[in-house]
Amino acid sequence: MNFAFKGRDGRGERVEGLVDAASSDAVAAQLMAGGVTPVSIEPAGAAAGPAEGGGWLKALLARPVTQEDALVLTRQLYTLQKAGVPLLRSLAGLEASTTHPGVIALLQDVRASLDQGRELAAAFARHPAVFGGFYVAMTRVGELTGQLTEVFRRLSQHLESELDLRARIRHALRYPAMVLIAMGLALVVINLFVLPKFAEVFAHFKSELPLMTRVLLGFSSWTVAWWPLLVAGAIGAALAWRHRIATPAGRYAWDRLKLRLPIAGPIVRKATLARFARSFALASSSGVPISQTMTVVAQTVDNAYIGARIEQMRDGVERGESLSRCATASGVFTPIVLQMIAVGEETGELDTLMNEIAQMYERETDYAIKGLSAAIEPLLLAVIGALVLVLALGVFMPLWSLGQAAMGR
Numbered sequence: 001m002n003f004a005f006k007g008r009d010g011r012g013e014r015v016e017g018l019v020d021a022a023s024s025d026a027v028a029a030q031l032m033a034g035g036v037t038p039v040s041i042e043p044a045g046a047a048a049g050p051a052e053g054g055g056w057l058k059a060l061l062a063r064p065v066t067q068e069d070a071l072v073l074t075r076q077l078y079t080l081q082k083a084g085v086p087l088l089r090s091l092a093g094l095e096a097s098t099t100h101p102g103v104i105a106l107l108q109d110v111r112a113s114l115d116q117g118r119e120l121a122a123a124f125a126r127h128p129a130v131f132g133g134f135y136v137a138m139t140r141v142g143e144l145t146g147q148l149t150e151v152f153r154r155l156s157q158h159l160e161s162e163l164d165l166r167a168r169i170r171h172a173l174r175y176p177a178m179v180l181i182a183m184g185l186a187l188v189v190i191n192l193f194v195l196p197k198f199a200e201v202f203a204h205f206k207s208e209l210p211l212m213t214r215v216l217l218g219f220s221s222w223t224v225a226w227w228p229l230l231v232a233g234a235i236g237a238a239l240a241w242r243h244r245i246a247t248p249a250g251r252y253a254w255d256r257l258k259l260r261l262p263i264a265g266p267i268v269r270k271a272t273l274a275r276f277a278r279s280f281a282l283a284s285s286s287g288v289p290i291s292q293t294m295t296v297v298a299q300t301v302d303n304a305y306i307g308a309r310i311e312q313m314r315d316g317v318e319r320g321e322s323l324s325r326c327a328t329a330s331g332v333f334t335p336i337v338l339q340m341i342a343v344g345e346e347t348g349e350l351d352t353l354m355n356e357i358a359q360m361y362e363r364e365t366d367y368a369i370k371g372l373s374a375a376i377e378p379l380l381l382a383v384i385g386a387l388v389l390v391l392a393l394g395v396f397m398p399l400w401s402l403g404q405a406a407m408g409r
Helices: 024-033 044-048 055-061 067-082 087-097 101-115 120-125 133-145 148-203 211-246 248-258 264-285 290-300 304-318 323-330 335-347 350-370 372-406
Strands: 002-008 014-020 037-043
Touching (some): 002 024, 014 101, 024 037, 067 087, 067 101, 067 148, 087 101, 120 133, 133 148, 148 264, 148 350, 148 372, 211 248, 248 264, 248 304, 264 290, 264 304, 290 304, 304 323, 323 335, 335 350, 350 372
Antiparallel strands (some): 002 014, 002 037
């Protein structure tokens, strides 16, 4: 059972957080053993319930802890650990210096976990939305090897690289997304408001309308009549899709399909393999065994299909096969990368060459992202041109012909 406590430490500073214990007496004993004098101890549910009416609304509207916050927190922990500040004091200082309620709650929970005797990695594992499996595993390695400061430095570089890649992808997709949204809104306005007006105009004439015009007007009238059903269907399809990709089989199929998309597929593959190589080099150079490294990295790549291939590589390595042979059998690496892996195994410089592979894939990803907008623009222009052609043939040309006939020409 969780208990919310408030107390004072040996310096008289206020301390609060959550403790998992069997009773309030057990909580008090743990706090006293950790040098904290308890002031109040209440069950967590009672402390957050009636005492804070509307707390659920506050929690719903609260800004979540993002990866940017995790990066800042990791950099600060690295700086404090490098300066020799004890971990608990570092966490207390960060808690006092931040204004983000989510980060404050996170740091309070981490401190409470450490007060209960948990390891730092176990405390981070209680917040999987902020600290992923790779982050937790690297923290555990840092604690076991006494290189927590170096691990925090490498993790901050890793998070910075990840955020930079995502920012560049969002920037490249901003213009195409705005064009697609504008096209969607234009189609809605044309179907619901413009075409019905043209239908009224065409109804005054008794002449036969072209096939394209009849199709457009029929689609418009059907849309006007059944738009609530269309909206409900779109929402239902979106929810069904989310449920599908939330399953392991659905996520695997979707991640495999992403790699085969015409323009985005190569970029996704290169970015994923860059993440694999960077994470592998980071974990391996920190002293993690290769089998455990590949298990953790398979969860880090954020692609179920490539993750499954990495797990197959791990199984092959555990059977005694070489890493280069397993990488060749996976079918996801280019020949030059396979050669670099083979050379790294032979020379014992696998970590260095994995960093080289990561840099190569990152350069290729950067180049592909810069050309993403240029590759998508011709497709967008073709779609816009097709829509304009359909409207011209189906609406404006018949209207012009009917106008000419009404004028007796």
